[in-house]
Amino acid sequence: MNGWHLSKRLLTMGVVLFAVSLLTYGLIFVTPGDPARTILTQQMGGQSPSQAAVEQFRVANGLDDPFPMQYARWMGDVLRGDLGQSYYSDQAVSAMIAQRLPNTIALAVASMLVAIVIAIPAGIASAVEPGSRTDYAAQLGALVGISMPNFWLGYLLIIVCSLWLDLFPVAGAEGPEYLVLPALTLGSGMAAVIARLVRTAMLDVLDDAYIRTARSKGLRERIVVYKHALRNALVPVVTIVGLQLSYVLNGAVVVEVVFQRPGLGTLLVDAIFARDYPVVQGVTLLIGVVFVVTNFVVDLTYSRLDPRIELGGEPT
Amino acid sequence: MIELTRRQKLSGLGAGITGLGGYWAISGTGGKEDVFTVGSPWTPDSRDPVVNGWLWRRISVLEPLLTVDYDATVAPGLATDWRMVDDETWEFDLREGVTFHDGTELTAKTVLPSLRRAFDSSSMASVPVKSIETADNRTLTMKTDEPFSPLPAHCTRGSTCLVSPTAIADDGSVSEPIGTGPFQFESWNQGSSITASANSDYHGENASIETLVYEGITDDQTRRLKLENDELDMARILPNETVDSLELRDDITAHTYQIPRARYLVFDLDSSPFADRRVRRAVMHAVDRETIVENLLNGLGSPAVGPFPSDVTDWAADDLEPYEHDPGRARDLLAEAGWEPNGTGRTRDGDPLSVSIWTYDTRPLLPTIAQVIQTQLGEVGFEVDIEVMESSTIKERATNGSFDAVLWSNSVLWYPDPDRLSDFVHSETATMFSGYENETVDRRLEEARRTTDRDERFGRYAEVQHILQRDLPIGWLTYYTNVVATRAGVEAYRPHPIESCYHLENVTDQQ
Numbered sequence: 103m104n105g106w107h108l109s110k111r112l113l114t115m116g117v118v119l120f121a122v123s124l125l126t127y128g129l130i131f132v133t134p135g136d137p138a139r140t141i142l143t144q145q146m147g148g149q150s151p152s153q154a155a156v157e158q159f160r161v162a163n164g165l166d167d168p169f170p171m172q173y174a175r176w177m178g179d180v181l182r183g184d185l186g187q188s189y190y191s192d193q194a195v196s197a198m199i200a201q202r203l204p205n206t207i208a209l210a211v212a213s214m215l216v217a218i219v220i221a222i223p224a225g226i227a228s229a230v231e232p233g234s235r236t237d238y239a240a241q242l243g244a245l246v247g248i249s250m251p252n253f254w255l256g257y258l259l260i261i262v263c264s265l266w267l268d269l270f271p272v273a274g275a276e277g278p279e280y281l282v283l284p285a286l287t288l289g290s291g292m293a294a295v296i297a298r299l300v301r302t303a304m305l306d307v308l309d310d311a312y313i314r315t316a317r318s319k320g321l322r323e324r325i326v327v328y329k330h331a332l333r334n335a336l337v338p339v340v341t342i343v344g345l346q347l348s349y350v351l352n353g354a355v356v357v358e359v360v361f362q363r364p365g366l367g368t369l370l371v372d373a374i375f376a377r378d379y380p381v382v383q384g385v386t387l388l389i390g391v392v393f394v395v396t397n398f399v400v401d402l403t404y405s406r407l408d409p410r411i412e413l414g415g416e417p418t
Numbered sequence: 419m420i421e422l423t424r425r426q427k428l429s430g431l432g433a434g435i436t437g438l439g440g441y442w443a444i445s446g447t448g449g450k451e452d453v454f455t456v457g458s459p460w461t462p463d464s465r466d467p468v469v470n471g472w473l474w475r476r477i478s479v480l481e482p483l484l485t486v487d488y489d490a491t492v493a494p495g496l497a498t499d500w501r502m503v504d505d506e507t508w509e510f511d512l513r514e515g516v517t518f519h520d521g522t523e524l525t526a527k528t529v530l531p532s533l534r535r536a537f538d539s540s541s542m543a544s545v546p547v548k549s550i551e552t553a554d555n556r557t558l559t560m561k562t563d564e565p566f567s568p569l570p571a572h573c574t575r576g577s578t579c580l581v582s583p584t585a586i587a588d589d590g591s592v593s594e595p596i597g598t599g600p601f602q603f604e605s606w607n608q609g610s611s612i613t614a615s616a617n618s619d620y621h622g623e624n625a626s627i628e629t630l631v632y633e634g635i636t637d638d639q640t641r642r643l644k645l646e647n648d649e650l651d652m653a654r655i656l657p658n659e660t661v662d663s664l665e666l667r668d669d670i671t672a673h674t675y676q677i678p679r680a681r682y683l684v685f686d687l688d689s690s691p692f693a694d695r696r697v698r699r700a701v702m703h704a705v706d707r708e709t710i711v712e713n714l715l716n717g718l719g720s721p722a723v724g725p726f727p728s729d730v731t732d733w734a735a736d737d738l739e740p741y742e743h744d745p746g747r748a749r750d751l752l753a754e755a756g757w758e759p760n761g762t763g764r765t766r767d768g769d770p771l772s773v774s775i776w777t778y779d780t781r782p783l784l785p786t787i788a789q790v791i792q793t794q795l796g797e798v799g800f801e802v803d804i805e806v807m808e809s810s811t812i813k814e815r816a817t818n819g820s821f822d823a824v825l826w827s828n829s830v831l832w833y834p835d836p837d838r839l840s841d842f843v844h845s846e847t848a849t850m851f852s853g854y855e856n857e858t859v860d861r862r863l864e865e866a867r868r869t870t871d872r873d874e875r876f877g878r879y880a881e882v883q884h885i886l887q888r889d890l891p892i893g894w895l896t897y898y899t900n901v902v903a904t905r906a907g908v909e910a911y912r913p914h915p916i917e918s919c920y921h922l923e924n925v926t927d928q929q
Contacts (some may be wrong), residue, residue, distance in 0.1 A: 104728075135810030138540075143810075145469050145541045145577070149832050150813070150841065150849030155543035162540065192466040192593050193608055201608055260643050272644045273635065275610070362635045363646075364610040366462075372461075372609070377810065 109262035112132050115394045122390040123383065127173050130374070130382055138165055140191045144376055155340045163189060165340075176383060184379035185387075188373075195384035198369060205275050206365035209357070210289065212281050214288025214343070217296055222332075222339075224293070225300025230327060234307060242299060248296030255285045256360040273362035284361040288353050292346050299342050303335035336407055344400040347375075351389060437735040450798060454627040454927055456920065457641045461609045461634030466592045467532070468539040472576025478625075478923050479614050480557055480579035480597035483533070484570055485919040486834050490678065490731045492570045493616070495826040496580060496598060497558075500573075502870050505550075505565040508571075510558045516621040518582035519602040526552035532580045533558070535590060541577040541755050545569070565868040567875065571835030574918060576856055600625045600923035610634055616923075625923035638782070641904075645670065654920075656901040657782060658716040664903050672903045675913040678730045678831035679898040681787065685776070687818040687891055688853040691771060696755040701823075702741035703748040703796045705791055707895055714786055715896065722894035724883045725830045725839065730897075730915050733836040735880035738887050750797040757799065764799035772801035776816070776878065777825035778809040787895070788825050793851050815852040824851070827898075831916055836879045837867055843882070843891055854891035 138159040142151035144352055151159075160166045164175065179186055185195035195203075224244070228237040263283060264272045274280050307313065316326045355367035366385055373381035404411045442524070459672055464470040474480040485495035497510040502800035515523035530552060537547040546563040553559045554863040562569060572578070582596040595603045600622065612632040633650070634640045638657050645653035646667075654674075656664070664672040683701065685692040692698050707721035719738070720727070728734035757764040757771045764771040775791065777784045785806050792802040807815075816824055831838055840847050840863045843853040859882050866878040886892065886918060905913055907928035 134814045135808060138815055139813060140810045142540055144463075146832075149829065151540070152544035152841075152847060152849060155540045158543050159540040190463055190469060191608055192469065192591060198608055200651070225688045257639060257643075260640075265643065268647075272647045273640045274633075274644075274649070327578055359637050360640055362610070362637070362640055364607065366634075369609065375808065375810075385894050412686075 115398070118394055119390050123177070123387055125174070126383060126386045127176070128169075130377070130379060135377055137189065137379060138163070140375075140377040143192060146380055153350075176380070180387070183382040186386060188381050189378050190376055191378075191381075195380050198381060199366070199384060199388060202365050202369050203329065204288060204379070205358075205363050206351075206354065206367070208281055209284055209354060209363065209365060210347070212285035212287035213292065213350060216285050217292035217346070218343070220293035221296035225297040226304055226327065226332065228297070228301040229304030231309060232301075238314075239300075240301070244294040244297045245371060247290045247297075250291070252287055252356040253289060253360050255290065256283070256357060259283045259287060271348065273360070273361040275361075280361070280363070284357045287361075288350065288357045292349055295346065295349075296339060296342060299339055300335065303338050304331060307331045307335045329399050333407055337404055337411075340400055340403050340407065344396045347392065347396055420515065448598060452628040453631055454629065454651050454922065455631040455633060455649065456652040456654065456922065457633045457635045457644055457650040459634070459638070459641070461636065462606055462612050462632065463635050464683070465603075465606065467575045467579040467581055467593050467595065467597075468541055468592075470576070471536075471579040472918075473632075474597065474603075475576045475579050475597050475599075475918060476920050477612065477614060477630060478601050478919060478921065479603050479612075480581065482575065482578045482580065482597050483529075483573040486574050486914070486916055488912065488915060489829060490834050490915045492574060492834055495574070496529070497573070500570055503559075503566070506562050506866075508560045508562070508569055510552060510560070510583040512556045512558065513621060514556065516598055517619055518584075518598055519596045519617060520582050520584050522582045522584060524580075524598060524877060526558050527555070528583050529558070529580050531583045533578065535586065535592075536578040537579060542572070542575070545572045552692070567867055567870045568833070568835040568837040571833045572756075575833050575851070576918075583819070593729050598911060601627075601630050603835055604629075608816065612868055620923070621829060623923070626926045627922060630922060645903055645905070648905065650905075652902065652904045652922075654900075654902050655905055657925065658718045658899070659720065660903075661716065661901055669906045670903050671906055671908070672901060673911065673913050674718055674899050674901050675915070676720070676727055677727050677829075677898050677900050677915060677917065678727055679827065679829045679844055680725065680727075681825065681827045681895045681898075682722070683893040683895065684793075684816075684824045684826055684850050684852050685891060686816070686821045686823065686851075686853060689822070690769075690775065691755075691757070691766075694755045695890060696751045697757070698750040698893065699741065700755070700798065701795060701800075702750040702890065702893050703744045703751065704800075705794050705893075705895065706743040708743065709794075710787055710790055711896055715899070718899040718901065720899075722897050724887060724894060725842065725882075725892075726836070727830075727897040731831055733831070733835075733876070733879060735883035738883060741893075745794075745798050746804050759799060762799075763801050770801055772803065773801055773822040773824055774803045774805055774821050776805050776807055776812050776821060778812060779806050780809060781827045784825055784827060791825070813851070821851075825895075830915070834916060836875070837863070838862060839879065839882055839886075840867075841873075843886060850892065852891040854889070856885060856889065859885055901925055 135396055137153060138156045142159055144154050187194055188198060226238040228240040231323045260272050269283050270279055312332055313326060316330050351367055354365055355371050357363045358368045370385040421922055460473060462473055467474060471480055481496055483497045485493045486845055487493035496513050497514050499511040501509055503509050512526060522528055533627050536542055546566055548561045548563050551559045581592055582823035583598040585592050585594050600617055600620040602617045604613040604615050606612040616628050618624060639654040642656055644650045661674060664670050667916050685698050711719050711721055717858055723740045724735060724738045724825045752764060756766045775788050777788045779785050788804045792804055793801050812824055841849045843854050843859055844863050845860050862878040862882050866875045869875060902913060909926050911925045
């Protein structure tokens with residue numbers, strides 16, 4: 103990777119983030135539902151505000167300005183490092199994000215680990231003996247994992263693990279014991295997707311000439327599978343794991359609600375429903391950054407896993 | 419002790435995953451015995467009373483000038499007495515011996531910044547308060563732009579909760595709820611929970627609960643499961659269908675109580691077919707509200723007659739004529755209005771009798787009730803289409819354009835004054851969108867605002883209720899019943915009719 107490539111990537115990242123912010127700002131602007139009315143309704147405990155109240159709120163929050171002016175004002179603040187103030191909470195957007203980010207990171211990392219711990223062994227076991235009982239069992243498991251809705255699995259785990267077995271608390275976000283069930287719920291769905299991918303990728307690789315070579319050299323099967331095949335099979339898997347991040351954030355909304363874990367997912371969804379523009383914008387921007395950075399890291403990982411892939415080089 | 423066992427079991431099973439997960443939060447669950455935890459669907463979003471005062475008031479951290487008693491009428495609060503001095507002037511006598519949680523004494527001078535801030539806010543914009551001054555150390559004077567008898571009721575609202583002058587920053591923001599209640603703010607997690615402790619200097623009887631934790635848990639089932647697993651002492655607003663199974667348990671007590679909240683249909687009076695009153699009446703005769711209560715609400719709740727449930731408030735007009743379930747009468751009314759049977763439906767001048775009902779799903783059961791209405795209206799010849807949208811979208815579309823009917827749910831007495839009817843039907847100030855205009859209704863509502871005499875007011879509100887019953891801009895369907903469940907050891911809990919306060923300071927927990 104050379105400097106030229108890096109700066110090109112950084113520039114693209116900037117453009118992508120700008121486009122994301124403009125798009126979300128634009129989308130929320132054309133979405134029906136007046137923020138002044140919606141927010142006042144919440145302030146009044148669900149009651150409809152009067153027209154006078156709506157007008158007063160619009161003026162106070164600059165909502166009567168035209169779209170470009172509002173956007174420019176927001177962008178100007180962001181460039182100065184200020185994500186703004188929630189219309190509804192008394193907190194700054196950055197404080198709200200900072201408060202929830204640890205929960206989201208913990209959930210994302212834990213569920214990703216659950217997914218990988220389940221998926222990679224299952225995928226390999228399937229691929230090593232395609233058509234075997236292990237293979238069918240793993241594939242059936244994957245099918246169940248994909249098909250099971252998050253909220254349903256969540257309740258199931260609560261009833262079995264909390265109410266019957268008394269192993270974990272039902273819901274909350276206080277200590278590590280609160281993380282287990284949400285991570286299992288979210289991770290099992292991802293595990294299913296990854297396991298199937300590992301299986302396919304491994305099957306491809308195991309047919310390759312260098313595997314035959316390795317085997318004919320008399321290397322032990324273990325070494326062949328784990329050292330030679332797995333590493334190459336991981337390239338597409340890493341891509342998907344990166345993309346699964348979006349799944350973590352999507353699925354997290356349901357899991358966050360069921361397990362009462364305030365995180366970015368619920369923050370974003372609640373803010374959209376509440377028309378709390380500054381929060382929506384702040385979280386979207388953050389998610390945008392996370393995606394762009396993840397993709398970048400995934401790219402870097404390629405060349406580590408498979409040195410034949412050179413970033414920014416001529417296609418081979 | 420349960421906590422410890424749980425953690426021991428856990429260490430063998432889940433610690434690997436969580437440890438690797440890089441979770442750095444420290445779990446501190448010690449001493450939970452003295453903690454009373456209440457779970458409710460509403461998350462704490464702000465420490466500013468103007469925004470979230472209703473929640474801080476519910477958990478007795480903040481208190482307003484006046485309160486609401488168990489009969490849903492205005493009662494003394496931080497003001498012990500109040501009176502209308504002349505048409506546009508009110509006086510409030512402040513309670514003696516009250517200090518804010520930071521030690522500041524409550525006087526006319528110290529409540530002024532908080533009260534002015536509240537009445538200047540958007541939330542209170544519809545209340546015509548012109549000025550608030552101190553008359554003497556213990557007396558406040560409020561002037562209104564016009565005679566306004568509902569003012570005391572507005573002084574019970576969450577937005578008007580009083581905070582210490584030290585809680586208000588120079589820029590006017592409030593980021594610590596320093597109030598006067600029996601519980602005082604300790605800490606919070608925005609959007610999820612609040613911890614408060616008993617205030618030993620409370621001006622009334624001190625709370626027996628030492629530490630109060632409020633958790634905002636949006637999911638109904640999670641609230642219920644947490645209560646069953648002893649993680650909550652009180653779970654608020656559970657689905658009606660959980661009552662039967664909760665009542666079977668010895669360790670849980672379920673409370674059900676009616677609240678002044680209604681589900682209703684708002685008709686568009688400016689477009690066909692509901693511009694015709696006969697068609698609106700046909701709807702009310704076609705809908706079987708008993709069936710809705712029995713089958714969808716699990717028997718909890720009751721069919722609505724007018725806007726106010728007479729069991730909860732005596733502002734309900736006497737002898738309002740209910741619209742009985744009578745499909746035959748509905749068919750006759752439709753025929754009278756020119757809608758003749760045609761095939762399975764009805765037509766008039768070639769146009770089919772088809773209507774669209776808009777509703778939203780953030781209140782449970784509304785879409786299901788819409789489906790039952792769809793079927794029941796179908797039986798008398800309506801072709802009904804249901805659209806479920808976000809509530810703010812409905813408001814916007816219904817306010818700016820034509821629609822047929824909206825199935826909505828709202829409190830009919832969220833501040834304890836029947837002037838609330840103005841929000842529903844006054845031709846200029848209504849926040850519902852029927853497009854109803856009736857001069858007599860407007861005049862009576864305005865007159866009732868100008869007098870403080872209860873009988874005179876009641877007469878006018880009763881007349882308005884009778885006119886509305888005849889004109890039907892809004893068809894009242896059912897009233898609400900709330901379900902609150904507590905652990906069995908929780909005693910002396912008394913549900914409040916408009917939920918303005920949980921009054922947990924009166925509650926004892928035997929376990």
